[in-house]
Each structure stands twice: as structure tokens, then as C-alpha cells.
Amino acid sequence: MLNTFRRSFFPAAWLGWQIESNWTDPFMFLVFSIVKPVASVMILVFMYRAVSPAGTDSPIYAYIYLGNAFYIYVGAVMAGASYSILDDRERYRSLKYIYIAPISIPLYLLGRAVARFITGTIAVIITLAAGVFFFGLPLNPLGVDWLTFFAALTLGVICLTCMGILLGGWTMTIRTEPWFIGEAAAAALYLFSGAIFPITLLPGFLQPVGFLMPMAYWLELLRRAILGPGAAAFPTLAGFSNLQLFSILGAITIAFAVIAMLAYGYFDRVAREKGLIDSYHNF
Amino acid sequence: MTTITSLTTPVQPDRGWRLFLRTILARAYPRLIGQQREKAWIFFETFLPFLATIGYIYVYRAIQAPEDYIGFAVIGGAMTAFWLNIMWLMASQLYWEKESGNLPLFIIAPNSLMAILLGMAVGGLLATCLRALIIVGLGAWLFSIPFAISSFLQLFLVFMLTMAALYGLGMLLASLFLLFGRDAHQIVQLLQEPVYFVSGFYFPIKSFGFVVASAASLLPLTLGLDAMRQLTFASGPALGFLSVEIEIGALLVLSVVFIAAAKYWLDLVERKAIEEGTLTDRRR
Numbered sequence: 001m002l003n004t005f006r007r008s009f010f011p012a013a014w015l016g017w018q019i020e021s022n023w024t025d026p027f028m029f030l031v032f033s034i035v036k037p038v039a040s041v042m043i044l045v046f047m048y049r050a051v052s053p054a055g056t057d058s059p060i061y062a063y064i065y066l067g068n069a070f071y072i073y074v075g076a077v078m079a080g081a082s083y084s085i086l087d088d089r090e091r092y093r094s095l096k097y098i099y100i101a102p103i104s105i106p107l108y109l110l111g112r113a114v115a116r117f118i119t120g121t122i123a124v125i126i127t128l129a130a131g132v133f134f135f136g137l138p139l140n141p142l143g144v145d146w147l148t149f150f151a152a153l154t155l156g157v158i159c160l161t162c163m164g165i166l167l168g169g170w171t172m173t174i175r176t177e178p179w180f181i182g183e184a185a186a187a188a189l190y191l192f193s194g195a196i197f198p199i200t201l202l203p204g205f206l207q208p209v210g211f212l213m214p215m216a217y218w219l220e221l222l223r224r225a226i227l228g229p230g231a232a233a234f235p236t237l238a239g240f241s242n243l244q245l246f247s248i249l250g251a252i253t254i255a256f257a258v259i260a261m262l263a264y265g266y267f268d269r270v271a272r273e274k275g276l277i278d279s280y281h282n283f
Numbered sequence: 284m285t286t287i288t289s290l291t292t293p294v295q296p297d298r299g300w301r302l303f304l305r306t307i308l309a310r311a312y313p314r315l316i317g318q319q320r321e322k323a324w325i326f327f328e329t330f331l332p333f334l335a336t337i338g339y340i341y342v343y344r345a346i347q348a349p350e351d352y353i354g355f356a357v358i359g360g361a362m363t364a365f366w367l368n369i370m371w372l373m374a375s376q377l378y379w380e381k382e383s384g385n386l387p388l389f390i391i392a393p394n395s396l397m398a399i400l401l402g403m404a405v406g407g408l409l410a411t412c413l414r415a416l417i418i419v420g421l422g423a424w425l426f427s428i429p430f431a432i433s434s435f436l437q438l439f440l441v442f443m444l445t446m447a448a449l450y451g452l453g454m455l456l457a458s459l460f461l462l463f464g465r466d467a468h469q470i471v472q473l474l475q476e477p478v479y480f481v482s483g484f485y486f487p488i489k490s491f492g493f494v495v496a497s498a499a500s501l502l503p504l505t506l507g508l509d510a511m512r513q514l515t516f517a518s519g520p521a522l523g524f525l526s527v528e529i530e531i532g533a534l535l536v537l538s539v540v541f542i543a544a545a546k547y548w549l550d551l552v553e554r555k556a557i558e559e560g561t562l563t564d565r566r567r
Binding site (some may be wrong): 031034044048049180183184191197198 | 321322323324327335337338341344346349352469472475479484485486490491
């Protein structure tokens with residue numbers, strides 16, 4: 001068991017890091033790491049500045065900024081698992097070799113997710129630093145509840161990893177345009193997660209989708225940890241205590257872990273039966 | 284008898300402008316028809332930009348922006364379809380062709396690379412127009428956007444000039460991507476959000492201030508979007524960067540410059556391919 005973990009997880013994490021970072025020189029990688037997330041958040045900053053007279057002191061500004069910054073993890077960790085499968089199957093055409101190696105594929109995917117988590121963390125830190133130094137984000141490191149922050153971050157990332165394994169397994173069974181799966185899931189959840197606007201702004205019939213997803217609770221906990229009492233200005237989840245939010249997030253994480261485990265087994269069987277492990281499409 | 288005659292008559296290959304036009308049509312065909320056959324592409328290429336646009340619309344709702352800003356976001360969202368088309372299906376196309384082994388065939392064929400890329404541009408433009416129209420239509424329907432078009436003629440002119448400059452830029456980037464390395468996939472990703480930001484896809488670029496907005500105007504979509512918003516919304520002129528007439532003139536200049544630069548670099552690509560023989564090497 002430990003041997004399988006050692007053989008699957010660590011090489012996958014190292015391989016993932018190499019794929020993420022060695023396509024260019026360190027300077028270009030640094031530029032890539034800075035420019036993309038900062039540009040993404042600057043769109044929101046300038047949208048806000050173009051309209052709102054309240055300035056950066058308004059709670060909604062920090063709400064939008066932090067939600068967008070931490071949502072980077074969703075694209076990196078959750079959608080990343082889908083891209084890992086596709087990279088291995090379609091681009092490097094190595095998935096079949098990985099499959100016959102004495103490793104555990106879910107653990108391998110977990111390792112690849114760690115690499116994306118690291119690159120995601122770099123992007124999140126850069127985005128937050130840019131917010132503090134250039135865009136008036138009211139983040140005081142001395143005022144952050146670090147325990148709540150790290151507990152929420154860890155739980156959220158575990159949940160995203162489970163969702164990623166679910167998505168990765170599904171991706172293996174998709175024959176037509178599998179590239180869109182990860183992107184579509186991340187884009188759809190962006191809308192329903194309350195990352196950049198409160199879920200209560202959505203039409204009533206769509207709001208339950210947002211409340212079923214873990215991101216809303218996860219982002220709320222992160223905002224509360226970082227902003228302190230200021231985060232209570234958003235009424236969506238204001239009625240819940242931190243403990244309640246942790247409980248909900250924990251329950252959703254366990255649910256996704258079980259679903260991911262069962263679903264991966266199913267998707268794996270379908271992919272083997274249909275000969276999709278070594279098939280290439282449109283690459 | 285007729286069949287025998289037709290088989291023995293030597294086929295006259297097209298040359299000059301006839302070959303150029305036929306190449307454009309031949310390369311436009313898969314873009315226009317082939318892409319419509321791929322239903323998943325149509326859905327996702329429309330659906331994904333529209334989802335992002337809806338997100339930005341709700342941000343404007345959250346900060347209680349005037350209704351015209353929601354229209355700004357929808358127009359910006361529609362134009363992302365063109366930028367994605369330029370980056371994924373124009374700029375990186377020759378790189379993909381190299382990866383899939385078709386590039387040597389393109390280069391040794393008697394037609395010009397310029398005609399091949401123009402074909403991609405024409406087909407891609409028409410196919411992407413459909414997606415952009417769907418985004419605008421859905422946005423207008425779902426969010427009751429208050430359009431107030433002041434001049435259809437100018438709007439058409441702005442759109443066509445923006446597309447000419449944009450696809451000229453796409454052709455230029457196609458040759459540059461091919462020349463400079465194996466990082467096309469990452470560079471395309473790198474040029475996504477920064478361009479959405481710099482070109483003001485979701486907000487008026489006037490908020491940049493004159494100097495930054497002028498620099499951003501080197502990208503055709505910046506001025507194109509600004510002019511389209513001025514011509515489409517009641518509050519557009521008040522939030523515009525330059526007057527529409529100046530922006531039309533600037534777009535005309537950008538079109539000529541980008542198309543001429545694309546021609547220069549594509550000629551260079553062809554020359555290098557012949558002289559060095561390494562351009563089509565997948566390992567580079």
C-alpha cells in the first residue's frame with residue numbers, strides 16, 4: 001500500500017511540476033504566473049472602478065477580489081485533473097503506459113493535482129499581493145484568522161481534488177471534444193459558486209445549484225478568515241456560524257470523496273471496455 | 284466518348300490570382316462547414332464565453348451599475364469569440380499543422396501561405412459571427428439590454444475594419460508562433476485574460492486614462508469595441524475613448540499595417556523553410 005503510494009504519488013507530483021513549469025525558462029514562467037491571474041483580477045478591479053463611487057473600502061470590493069483570487073484553485077486543482085488525463089492520453093500519448101505500470105491511477109491523479117495546486121498557490125499569492133500593494137485590498141496579515149484560513153483551505157482543496165478525480169474519470173470516457181469538460185465545469189461553477197457575486201443575485205431557480213456546491217461555503221470561510229467581521233456584510237451565508245460552515249463543507253467533501261471513488265471505478269471500467277485509454281481525438 | 288476525351292484532356296492547373304482565390308475557398312470550407320458539423324464545438328464555443336459574460340453581468344448587478352454596462356459586458360463577451368478564434372484557430376494553426384505533419388505539405392504546395400491563412404480567416408470569421416450573434420441575442424433577451432444604435436453604416440464599417448485588422452494580426456501571429464518555439468499552447472493561454480483586460484472587453488477603456496488607453500489601442504479589438512459601444516448604447520459616446528471617426532481611421536491604419544506585416548513574416552517563414560529545412564521539424 002505504502003509502496004503503491006510512493007510509486008504513484010511522488011513521481012506524479014514531480015512529473016506534473018515538470019509539465020507545468022519546464023516548457024519555458026524560469027523568467028517566462030514567472031511572467032506567465034504573474035500576468036495571467038493579475039490580468040484576470042484587474043478586469044474586475046477596473047469594472048468596479050468604472051462604476052462604483054464607493055471605492056475600495058466597500059465590502060463588495062474585497063468580496064469580489066478574494067472570491068476571484070481563490071477561485072484560481074478551482075481551475076487549477078479541479079479542472080486540472082481533467083487536463084492531466086487529456087495531456088497524458090492525447091498529447092503525450094502515455095496514458096496506456098501509465099495504466100500498465102504498477103501504480104494506482106487515482107493516486108497518480110492526486111499527485112498531478114498537487115503540482116497544479118503549487119502553481120495555483122503561486123498565482124493566488126501573486127494576486128493577493130497585487131491586491132494589497134496596488135489595488136487597495138483591505139487585507140491585514142496580522143488580522144487574519146490563520147487557523148480558520150488554513151483549515152478551510154485544506155478542506156476546500158481536498159474537496160476540489162475529489163471533484164477533479166470525478167471529472168478526470170469522466171474525461172476518460174469522453175470521445176468527442178473532451179477538452180471542454182474541465183473548462184466548462186470550472187466556468188459553470190464560477191457562476192454558481194458566489195465567487196464574484198452573491199448567489200442570491202441569481203434567479204431563484206438557479207440558487208439551489210450554488211448552495212449544493214462546496215465553493216460557496218469554502219469561499220465564505222476564507223473571506224471570514226481574511227476579512228474578519230467585515231465579511232459579515234454579505235447576507236447570503238451570514239446566518240451560519242463558522243462551525244456550521246465547516247460542517248457543511250466537511251459533509252459535502254465526504255460526499256464528493258465517496259462519489260469520486262465510486263464514479264472513478266465506473267468510468268475506468270467504461271473506458272477500458274470501450275478502448276478509450278489509448279485513443280486519440282483531434283490532437 | 285465524352286468520358287474518354289475528358290480523361291485524356293490535360294488538366295490545366297490554376298495559377299496566379301485564380302489559384303490564390305481557390306486556395307482561400309478551399310481553406311475556408313472546412314472552417315465554415317466543418318466547424319458547423321462539430322456540434323460540440325458550436326455549443327462550447329458559444330456556451331463558455333456566455334457563461335463568463337453572465338458572471339460579469341452579475342458583477343455589474345452586484346455593484347448596481349447602470350444598465351448600459353450590462354450591454355457593454357455582452358458586447359465584450361461576444362467579441363471574445365473572435366479573439367479565441369484568432370488565437371486558437373489562426374495564430375496557433377501553423378504550429379498545430381507542424382505538430383500534425385501537415386505543414387510541409389502546405390509549404391511544398393504551389394499555393395501561398397497567405398492564401399491559406401486568408402481562407403482560415405474568412406471561414407473562421409463567418410463561423411465565429413454566428414457564435415457572437417448568439418451571445419448578443421441571448422444576452423439581449425435574458426437581460427433586456429437597451430440598445431440605441433446611432434449609425435448602422437458606421438457600425439458595419441467599424442466591425443469590418445476591426446475584423447480586417449484582427450485577422451491580419453492573427454496571420455502575423457501565426458508566422459511568429461511558428462518561428463519562435465514550442466510554447467504556442469502556453470502563449471495562447473497567456474494572451475487570453477491580459478488581452479481581455481487591456482482591450483476593455485468588459486469595461487470602457489476610458490477608465491485607463493489617455494496614455495494607457497492609447498497603448499492598448501495597438502490591439503484592434505480595443506478601438507473596435509470602444510467604437511461599437513459608442514454606436515450601440517445611449518451612454519456610449521460619453522464613455523468613449525476617442526471619437527468614432529478617429530477610431531475608424533486608426534482601425535484602417537492597423538488593418539493595413541497588420542496585413543502587410545503578416546505578408547512580410549509569412550514570406551520569411553517560407554524562405555526559412557526552404558533555406559534551413561528545419562522549420563517543419565517537430566522537435567524544434
